[in-house]
Amino acid sequence: MTKVLVTGAAGFIGSHTVDKLLAVGHEVIGVDNFRSGHRSNLAGADSNERFTLVEADVSADGVLDGLVSDTLPSAIIHLAALVSVQDSIDNPELNYQLNVLATHRVAEAARAHDVKRVVFASSAAIYGNATDMPIVEEAAKLPISPYGGAKLASEAILLSHGAAFGITVRCQRYFNVFGPRQDPASPYSGVISIFDKRYRDGKGVTIFGDGQQTRDFISVHDVARANVLAATSDGIKSGWANVCTGKATSLLEVAAIFAEHYSEAPAPILGEPRKGDIIHSRGQADLIAKELGFSAEVTVKDGLSELIRLG
Ligand code: UD2
Numbered sequence: 103m104t105k106v107l108v109t110g111a112a113g114f115i116g117s118h119t120v121d122k123l124l125a126v127g128h129e130v131i132g133v134d135n136f137r138s139g140h141r142s143n144l145a146g147a148d149s150n151e152r153f154t155l156v157e158a159d160v161s162a163d164g165v166l167d168g169l170v171s172d173t174l175p176s177a178i179i180h181l182a183a184l185v186s187v188q189d190s191i192d193n194p195e196l197n198y199q200l201n202v203l204a205t206h207r208v209a210e211a212a213r214a215h216d217v218k219r220v221v222f223a224s225s226a227a228i229y230g231n232a233t234d235m236p237i238v239e240e241a242a243k244l245p246i247s248p249y250g251g252a253k254l255a256s257e258a259i260l261l262s263h264g265a266a267f268g269i270t271v272r273c274q275r276y277f278n279v280f281g282p283r284q285d286p287a288s289p290y291s292g293v294i295s296i297f298d299k300r301y302r303d304g305k306g307v308t309i310f311g312d313g314q315q316t317r318d319f320i321s322v323h324d325v326a327r328a329n330v331l332a333a334t335s336d337g338i339k340s341g342w343a344n345v346c347t348g349k350a351t352s353l354l355e356v357a358a359i360f361a362e363h364y365s366e367a368p369a370p371i372l373g374e375p376r377k378g379d380i381i382h383s384r385g386q387a388d389l390i391a392k393e394l395g396f397s398a399e400v401t402v403k404d405g406l407s408e409l410i411r412l413g
Contacts, residue, residue, distance in 0.1 A: 103152075104334050105129045107175040107217075109160045109208065110182030111147075112139030114284045115223065115276070118326035119179060120147045126330060128152070131173050133166075135159040138185055143283050161204035166211040177219035177333040180208045180260075187227065188290040190249035201252030202259070209263040217269065220260055221332040224273040224342065226318075226385060228254040235350075236386035239275070239342060246378075257342060264340045272332040272394075273342035274325075277385050281322030281405060282412055294319065294356060294406070301360045302413040306368030311375035313354035318346040318384045321400035331394045338393060346385030347398040359406045 106123055110116040111132025116139065123130050129152045132144065136157065147153045158165045160182050170178070183201050184190055190197035205222070212220050227250030228243045245251045257273045264271035278292065286295035297307045328345050332338070357370045390396045400408075 103127055103129055104177060105131070105173065105175045106177045106179060106333055107131045107133065107170065107173060108179045108181060109133050109204075110139060110180075110223075111155065112136060112141060112143050113181060113185070114143070115279060115322060115325055115329075116181040117143035117147070117283060118281070118322045119181065119329045120144065120153065122326040122330050123333075124150050124152055128334065130154070131156065131169070131175060133158050133160055133169065134182070138285070140283075160207055161199050166207045167214060170211040170215045170217060174215060175217060177221065178208055178212055178217055179221040179329055179333050180205065181223045183223060184249070186288065186290055187247045187249045188288070190247055190252065194248045197248040197252050201249065202255050205256035205259050209260050212269050213263055213267045219270045219272075219333055220264070221272045221274060221329055222256060222260050224257055224275045225250065225253045226275055226277045226344070226346070226383065228257070228275065231380055232383075235382055236348060236384045237344065238386045239344060239389055261340060269340075270338065271340045272338070274328060274332060274345045275342060275385070276325060277318040277320055277344065277346035277383065279322050279325050280319050282409060284322070293317075293353065294409070297356065297360055298409045298413065301364040301367055304367065306370060307357060307360075308371045308373045309353050309357060310373050310379065312372060313357065313370070314352055314381075315379065316350035316352045316382045316384065318349065319351050319356075319402050319405070320345060320347050320398055321405040324398040324400050328390065328394065328396045331396050335394060341393060343390035343393055344385035344387060345390060346387050348385060348387035350382065350384040351402045356402065356406070359403055360410070363410045
């Protein structure tokens with residue numbers, strides 16, 4: 103059994119990561135300030151005696167240092183973040199605090215208290231408008247939002263601390279994650295969470311553009327498993343890897359899967375393309391297979407069926 107500290111534990115990816123860690127027998131200390139995470143996401147974890155939840159802001163001075171010094175985890179999975187790209191554009195200062203400073207706090211707490219492993223929620227946003235598909239890890243890192251910039255800076259902060267102080271750091275570059283508990287509240291929320299909510303409410307969806315655009319949609323269950331592997335596998339070295347399926351799915355395909363189930367729903371409307379949208383995004387999934395022995399198992403169809411069943 104390993105003791106793992108998870109920041110952002112009540113969030114979408116955080117809560118699934120907590121569930122997966124508990125399911126395979128680990129002890130978990132979750133931290134969240136409930137800025138975007140929800141208490142209800144931890145309903146399953148709450149009843150587990152191997153789970154402890156602490157309400158705190160990990161970007162605040164001394165908070166993580168105190169927590170890590172009290173609990174001495176073997177690994178930290180750092181998922182707490184300002185998760186909305188749009189929020190980072192509207193408020194770059196907050197993006198700096200929650201997406202850069204908080205990472206520095208994690209790096210420093212790990213150094214000060216000899217935590218040997220840190221796993222970080224990076225993002226395909228560090229690649230910006232990549233045009234060569236699939237996107238390989240060596241692709242140019244030219245982020246086009248403060249969010250993407252902060253994720254890239256955080257990778258550098260953690261990897262350099264790792265090299266200087268002997269911490270194994272894994273930067274997980276998530277592509278388009280989807281699944282239960284993803285918040286559909288904003289127009290900039292993940293498209294699948296928006297479609298799921300609208301279909302459940304008996305409404306139709308709007309596809310921005312012709313629907314031929316594609317994304318590499320990966321189930322949050324796979325992402326949680328990748329996080330657990332990165333935090334607890336023996337014999338791995340510091341580095342980064344795409345967390346993706348390597349497969350592209352178009353929005354028309356996504357809408358068709360929903361429409362099959364919600365046969366009464368109005369047909370999707372094709373609207374104007376969204377400003378700044380990229381047409382295609384697909385990662386190469388080979389590196390994480392080699393380094394962590396991970397490959398995604400949940401197909402988009404199965405992942406959407408799960409959402410629809412839960413609805
Ligand atoms: C990511 C960011 C987004 C923006 C973008 C820049 C997420 C969830 N979103 O978007 O904030 O920074 O990168 O490239 O990280 N769509 C519809 N109808 C809807 C909602 C979305 O057609 O109601 C389309 C959207 O125009 C896009 C696709 O669905 O073509 C995927 O959108 P997304 O926001 O889920 O993900 P992405 O990677 O475009």
